Amino acid sequence: MNVPDQPLYRQLAGHYRRSIESGVLRPGDRMPSMRAFMRQHDVSLATATESYRVLERESLIEARPREGYFVRAANANTLPAAREPDWHDATHREPLVAQFVGMHAAISALVARFQQVPDALNLGGVTAADALFPGEELQKIAVRILRRRPDLLTSPGHERGDPQLRAVIARRALAAGFAVHADEIVMTNGGTEAVNLALRAVTQPGDTVAVESPCFYGLLQVLESLGLRALEIPASPTTGLSVEALEFALQQHPELKAVVVVPHLQNPLGCVMPDAHKQRIVELCTQAGVAVIEDDPYRELVEGETAPRALKAWDSAGTVIHCTSFNKTLAPGMRVGWMAGGRWHARIAMLKFSQSRLNEPLSQAVLAEFLQSQAHERHLRRLRERLRAQRERMAQGIGAAFPEGTRFTPPAGGLAFWIELPRHVSSMALFDAALAERIRIMPGTVFSNSGRFEHCIRVSCPGPLPHSADDALLRIGAIAHRLARENALPGAGAKA
Amino acid sequence: MNVPDQPLYRQLAGHYRRSIESGVLRPGDRMPSMRAFMRQHDVSLATATESYRVLERESLIEARPREGYFVRAANANTLPAAREPDWHDATHREPLVAQFVGMHAAISALVARFQQVPDALNLGGVTAADALFPGEELQKIAVRILRRRPDLLTSPGHERGDPQLRAVIARRALAAGFAVHADEIVMTNGGTEAVNLALRAVTQPGDTVAVESPCFYGLLQVLESLGLRALEIPASPTTGLSVEALEFALQQHPELKAVVVVPHLQNPLGCVMPDAHKQRIVELCTQAGVAVIEDDPYRELVEGETAPRALKAWDSAGTVIHCTSFNKTLAPGMRVGWMAGGRWHARIAMLKFSQSRLNEPLSQAVLAEFLQSQAHERHLRRLRERLRAQRERMAQGIGAAFPEGTRFTPPAGGLAFWIELPRHVSSMALFDAALAERIRIMPGTVFSNSGRFEHCIRVSCPGPLPHSADDALLRIGAIAHRLARENALPGAGAKA
Known part of the structure; x- marks a missing residue:
């Protein structure tokens, strides 16, 4: 080829x-x-x-x-950028179709390990710390609304979700590059329910769905719970899902029902997909009759003066199901997500109503008011700034602490870093040793069923970190140094 | 037999x-x-x-x-009680297995009709009016909690739901006759999500599930959305699901995976299952290895000084998945439900996490506080009293307004009446004519796929009714009179 x-x-x-x-x-x-x-x-x-x-x-x-x-001023990061996936390599050419039986068990085992060390410093998440969100502003609005409308707690609210909130969301979608009518918006319990509903709308158990590799382990759990099979498509650490590999997969796997893609701050890679790729993916999937499930919770965390456009912006055929939430950008405690279902809208609305009926009216009313205020844009700007400062500190820390052979590409926003360790270092061993020192990280093993990321970890900077965080990075780095030495084979850094 | x-x-x-x-x-x-x-x-x-x-x-x-x-003083109700199902009759002996394709479409069509008459008097629901719930007390607690903890809106909250709320729920379960540990409680987005998760935990698409006949149309929608087949088991208007018919069905249909039962104020019948039946159903299903999904949102609305015990009270083998919520008894605007999953607990916890992650921390904190106060029992007592007064007025109204041949058994609590009209009266015709007069009722057609309830309607008294409600009942009655006359065949009340 x-x-x-x-x-x-x-x-x-x-x-x-x-x-x-x-x-x-x-x-x-x-x-x-x-x-x-x-x-x-x-x-x-x-x-x-x-x-x-x-x-x-x-x-x-x-x-x-x-x-x-x-x-920019040169920083202390002397580590090279992450490798591009070489998908022409044989193992990539035969993309892996797997039913993720056992993925939930693997993740539950990790979570159980976390819970044994409840006071560990959490560098494993992707949700920023409370202090970075406008808790007091939201609280003031909530109190004001409750005073005005105590019935919000005792009346079920509008069947399809708060009409004012849906109208605001529809206006804001224009900034993401697409037009959607308020009546075509389905409110959900966070982004996870949206992705679930999207998958249920376009698949049956046993069907195959394409996902990015590596991809968020939560998605692999969802696929397992719905009895779906996953086809892992290589993703680049700088541009996300490989369009070329997707094209190949669509040819080789006519049974594909959907592609799930995180175009902005892909989890765990932290990259942003170029607009040309977005457009091409929508074209390819429209031609193939395959649904694009756009999981887009991080778009507004992308660095830059204007947020990038969603894949949905290039969708004229209703191919794209756009799913997002306010949990990562505004209020992790308010489980408000929404989706625009394209040509599957009616089926999605049915599934949502059958699955969990209405959403809480109070959160929706609070969000409707906050989103219309100046405070929202101000919050987003400040959040991006603070995350940028944290990332810079983090990038320097990683650059200084990790052993030779480590590679990473600083993410384009958000708080998570995807770090490739020397190939013979086990991320599970690193996870274990870090937890013993009361530090949580996410091992690469859970981001794929392919075994390709056993030497990778996801490490994040959730909030205004205590000084202990710098120290924590140094300690993780020291463990990585030790593992790199201990397991190094004579003569090579090749995998044991 | x-x-x-x-x-x-x-x-x-x-x-x-x-x-x-x-x-x-x-x-x-x-x-x-x-x-x-x-x-x-x-x-x-x-x-x-x-x-x-x-x-x-x-x-x-x-x-x-x-x-x-x-x-009691004799009231104006001169209409006879509802008929017991004659399940020895041939059509009942061959219980109907149906895949409810089209049920959602039928219900959506009804809802669309409702929406065309938004100002209609709603006698079609089963949620009491705002005014019957303690809106102001809940609001005060919410404001106090928000003041103390603005971080509730911005932090995701405890992974498995508010620990304090789960502890309160576990204590309250003792009153329902069963012991459950706080860690075995899964919090859900309302009772609907709980029933969904229960069904997903014990079935695969294509499986068959036993349901009451008539049963809540919302359950039929859920079954359709999950690709399940329903086996309709006759239910008595005074005791609910027929134990005898269930026993027969378990013998005839070894493929059954679950029985969904609403033991208290069955929707639409309004009856309460005797304890002996509860015990027997749990025994039968435990022997047959079939899950019992107990959908129990109305238990605390049952008339009497002490609420009846749940089926779960007789469950020593983990056969019963108990599902309930606070939406019908306390706060329709707070989407808080919970479930005790018996031997399927781990799978249910996994499905819940995959389906919608966490619930909103604020609602849970508010409920935890309210449930522990005296105010809760006081509210329930007052709610039952007010509903009883409404039911009595309603029963008199029905007795006075409806034509000869109408039958109904006053419900044992709650707000919904199931009314059997003369057999030749079409509930859809009555629905249409009532809506034309700006009154919403639910036609019996949507409570079964069997066609057995075409002549029945569900009519409710949601709240402190305006005088227009008495008038509304008279008008529905007048329509029923007209339909009874128009469609009566010469010589008999037999079905046309």
């Missing part, structure tokens, strides 16, 4: 990367404006934007509000 | 019924105390209690707190 040339935006990013690495461009130098970049390279705005996104993701440049892009 | 003799409590109830009807006992007369009754007839407390329950249900006697039981 012919490997296509690198897309233009990658070529241009590579051009600037080399200039920065060779010192032609130096820390603090101003990058060309978008307009200048477009003229200079004769490319579209989309290509210019993508090029800069790649460089931002690699921490080579940074955006300063109302000033433009600048070359 | 040999029809067994009437159970003792029924025989004794019949004895007193005849004495009341013949005037031997007169309105206002005191009935024997329980102790005297037991001595006099040489029976157990359970039998004495059941006998009085039957008479209470038939509105022949009433309990006065701390005084005992009295013969």
Whole structure:
């Protein structure tokens, strides 16, 4: 098979990367404006934007509000970027179809281990700490609404969810690049219920669904619970799901019913999918008659002045089921999610009503009010800033603490880092040793059924970390050093 | 097949019924105390209690707190009690197994009709009006908790639900006759999610589940959405699911995976299952290895000084999955349900986590506090009293308004009446005509797939009714009169 040339935006990013690495461009130098970049390279705005996104993701440049892009100060991270999956390699060419029996047991075993050490420092999650969310502002709104409407607790509320909230959501969807009518929005109990309903709407037990590899273990649990089989499609640590591999899989597996994709801050990779890939995925799946389930809880955490567009923005045929929630960006304690079901809307509405009826009216009323206020955008900006600061500290810590052979690409937002350790280091051994030191991390084993990520871990910076967090990273790094030494085979870093 | 003799409590109830009807006992007369009754007839407390329950249900006697039981004043209800199902009849002997494809469409069509007349007087529901719930007390608790803990809105809360609430629930379960540890309680988004999870835990699509006939249409929707088949088991308007018919069905249908039963205020019949039947159903299903899914949202609305015991009280083998919620008894706007999964607990916990993760912490904290206060029992007592007053007014209204040939048994609590019209009257025609007069009722058609209840309707008294409600009943009655006349065949009331 012919490997296509690198897309233009990658070529241009590579051009600037080399200039920065060779010192032609130096820390603090101003990058060309978008307009200048477009003229200079004769490319579209989309290509210019993508090029800069790649460089931002690699921490080579940074955006300063109302000033433009600048070359960043070199940081302590001397570790190389994560490897691109080589999906032409034989094991990738034969994508793995597996029924995830046992995945839940594996995760439950991990959770049981966590629970034995309840006071451990949690570097394993993807939900930011309470302190980063506008608890007091939400509380004030909630108290005001309760005073005005005590009946909210005692009346079931609107059949299809708070009409005002659905109207606000519909307006906000425009910013994500798509138009949806308030009546086509189904409110759900968090994003997890949305993804469940989407899968139930388009599959029967025994069906096969394509997922990213690595992918969020929670999705693998859902697939197991619904009796579905998963086809793992390689994902790039910089651009997410491989479009090329998906195209191949659609040809080889006509039985595929859906593709589940996390386009923004893919969990665990932390990458953002380029718009051109989004468009192509929607096209391919529309042609193949395969549903795209877009699981999109992190979009508003992506770095940059404007949030990227959803896959749904390229969907004219109703192929995309867009699922999201406010749990990761605004209020983890309010289980409010929603979905736009495309051509499966009626079936999804039926399944939702059968599965759990209505959602709580109070949370919906509080969100409707908060989302319409200036406070929401202000909160998101501040949240992104604080997460960025935490990520920088984290990236430096990882760069300083981990052994040679470790690779990682700083995520494009959010709080989770996907770290590839030297191939012979077991992430389960690292997990065990870290937990013994009262630190929680997530081992790579649970992000796939393929065994490809046994040497990877997901580590996150959930909140305003105590100084002990720097220390915790150093301790994890020290364990990784020890494991790398102990298990190293004479003569090579090859897998034992 | 040999029809067994009437159970003792029924025989004794019949004895007193005849004495009341013949005037031997007169309105206002005191009935024997329980102790005297037991001595006099040489029976157990359970039998004495059941006998009085039957008479209470038939509105022949009433309990006065701390005084005992009295013969009631004759009311205007001159209509006979509902018919017992004759399950020895051929159509009942061959219970109907059906996959409810189309049931959701039928119900959606009804709902769409409702929505066209949004200001109709709703006599079709089973949720009491806001005014009957302690909105202000709950609101005060909610405000206090929010003030103390604004983080409730921004932190995900305990993995398995609020530990304090689960502890309170476990203590309260003792009153329902069973012991369950707080850790064996799974919190759910309302009772509907609980029943869904129970069904998912014990079945695969294509499996068959026994249900009561008639049964709540919402359950038929759930079965359809899960791809399950339903076996309809006749239910008595006074004692619920026929134990005899269930026994027969278990023999004839070894493929049965579960029985779903609503033991208290069965929807739509409004009856309460005698304890002896509960015990027998648990025994039969335990022997057959069939799960009992006890859907029990109305138990605390049953008339009487002490609430009856759940089926789960007779379950020593983990056969019963007990599902309930606070939506019908306390707070329809707080979607808090819970379940005790018996031997399927681990699978249910897994399915719940995969399906919708956590529940909202705020509602759970509010409920934990309210349930521990005196206010809760006070609320339940007052709610039962007010519903009783509404039911009496309703029963009189029905008795006065409906045509000859109408039958109904006043429900043992709650707010819904199941009314059998003359056989040739179409409940859909009545539904249509009532909606044209801006009154919502539920036609019997949606409570079964068998076509046996085409001449029945469910009518309820949701709240402190405006005077227009009496008028509404008169108008429904007038329509029923008209339909009875128009469709009557010469010479008989037989079905056209």
